[in-house]
Amino acid sequence: MKCPYFKYLPGLAFLLSLAACQRPMHPATSLADTRLAVDHTQAVDPAVEALVAPYREEVTVKMSEVVGSAPVALGKGDYESPLGNFVVDLQLAQSEPIYGKPIDLSITTEGGLRVPLPAGNITTGHIFELMPFENEMVVLTLSGEAVQQLFNDAAARKITYIGNATYTVNKGKAQDIKIKGQPLDLHKTYTLLTSDYLAGGGDKLDMLKNPIKYEKLGLLLRDAIHQHIQQLTAAGKQVTAPAEKRVTILP
Amino acid sequence: MKRRDFLKHTAIGAAGIGILGLPFSAEAAREGIRLTILHTNDQHSRIDPFPDDGRKYGGMGGMARRASLIKSIRQQEPNVLLLDSGDIWQGTPYFNFFEGELEYKLMTQMGYDAATLGNHDFDIGLEGLQKQLPLAGFPFLTANYDFSNTILKGRFQPYKVFEKQGIRVGIFGLGIELDGLVSKNMYGETLYLDPVEEARKMVQALREKEKCHYVICLSHLGYSYDTEKIDDRKLATQVSGIDLILGGHTHTFMEKPEVLRHENGHETMINQVGWSGLFLGRIDVTFSRKSKRRTDTRTAVLAVDNPVLTS
Helix, strand or coil: CCCHHHHHHHHHHHHHHHHCCCCCCCCEEECCCCEEECCCCCCCCHHHHHHHHHHHHHHHHHHCCEEEEECCCECCCCCCCHHHHHHHHHHHHHHHHHHCCCCCEEEEECCCCCCCECCEEEEHHHHHHHCCCCCEEEEEEEEHHHHHHHHHHHHHHCCEEEECEEEEEECCEEEEEEECCEECCCCCEEEEEEEHHHHCCHHHCHHHCCCCEEEEEEEEHHHHHHHHHHHHHHCCCCCCCCCCCCEEECC | CCHHHHHHHHHHHHHHHHHHCCCHHHHHHHHEEEEEEEEECCCCCCCCCCCCCCCCCCCCCCHHHHHHHHHHHHHHCCCEEEEECCCCCCCCHHHHHHCCHHHHHHHHHHCCCEECCCHHHHCCHHHHHHHHHHHCCCCEECCCEECCCCCCCCCCECEEEEEECCEEEEEEEECCCCECCECHHHHCCCEECCHHHHHHHHHHHHHHHCCCCEEEEEECCCCCCCCCCCCHHHHHHHCCCCCEEECCCCCCECCCCEEEECCCCCEEEEECECCCCCEEEEEEEEEECCCCCEEEEECCCCCCCCCCCCC
């Protein structure tokens, strides 16, 4: 409540003493900050702490569980990156069995992957840091036009990592777009795998917003990453970035 | 100055005097029966404090601290209601690993009186909710989700009435539209009903049938949208007779509650306390001993700068 009357506080106090003699016509409401900060000045309730302790211990154990290992760190970058390529490829590997058929494209963005994967042991905790959000995998069916826009946007803003495709960036524009080795056909429709977050307009990928079809897979991106690294480890493999180059940048 | 304006400004004067040091509790004891409403929203499985790593609110929150704060208030106040406005779940590995079990146990231990369902409380599906509900020693109130065609049929009540020293407090819950927010396979055949229409029915039932003196809505609709989408502010202006809307979903850190007046003069207060249990909201409402009418609502600042000493 804005109140220029504070400077008249002593006067108001006097008026109040008069008002106090009267029966209030209207329930009084004072508005102030209602919030009690829950911070380090609060003692810890021992009973609650005792209830939490075994759970916390289990969380700590689970988060430090080693899932796999990487010979070199997988980082992020413009257009494509070791981490970006690794994730878009594993999205396909983990989602196609659920979807039941091949998917044309797979994307994620630079900002969606929160931190790089380190060299050495990769723990469940690292995977949670990489993907702290509960993003779910979805398959979108898009027009060739929308796919063209996606590549143009990727060439211009450099933040989108695309799997199953190659293209050339010329003066900020996408050229020579190939999907699974075939040139982009504007008259065809394509299936695209991504997270519900990006499909819903996250990172301003507006061309994804009105797809011909929207199918949820019931698989969290974090779980896909976790499963994939587990499977690599079980197969005696390390976590490495796909070797091939996907984006050619003309000077 | 019109008389009404005069009274309004004296109310501000009263708050000023409170700050200047008049003992509030003694004053309240003389005045009437005081109800102390404590509330959270969007806890998002934040069992432990935020990591103290330089982030905003770093080092704040934590359920064990909240429990001691609540305990100390209960030692001072006779009539406490502890409420939550939904999205108890999702956000930390505690939820991913234990599927909400610890959150319900801790809220039960803290003595929550009621909660409503947020969209994230459907994140492990109706089966998951069914599995964990027995651990919640408090009711989930929901007036606008219809579970009749689901496995959770009959598990929820639209409202509950609490009686404190003769003051009847009616509390009902409202949830947000699930379509587009939650996967259909998670909420199944749960029907979303119009919150405005259901809220009107609730107010009527609580005021007329249940003879409530005070009506609280636990809402997970969200504080305010620029679109047509229903929110707490629209609810307050479209439905008359709700005294307090404790909101959630939008993670709004309100520095102070907002009061909206319905065209018939009824005032509805709205409050929301961010998320993650960083803050506990506190609203004190005083009722006349004789008439049981509300005489005063205080949302005074109670700084927690000094360690709270609990026995």
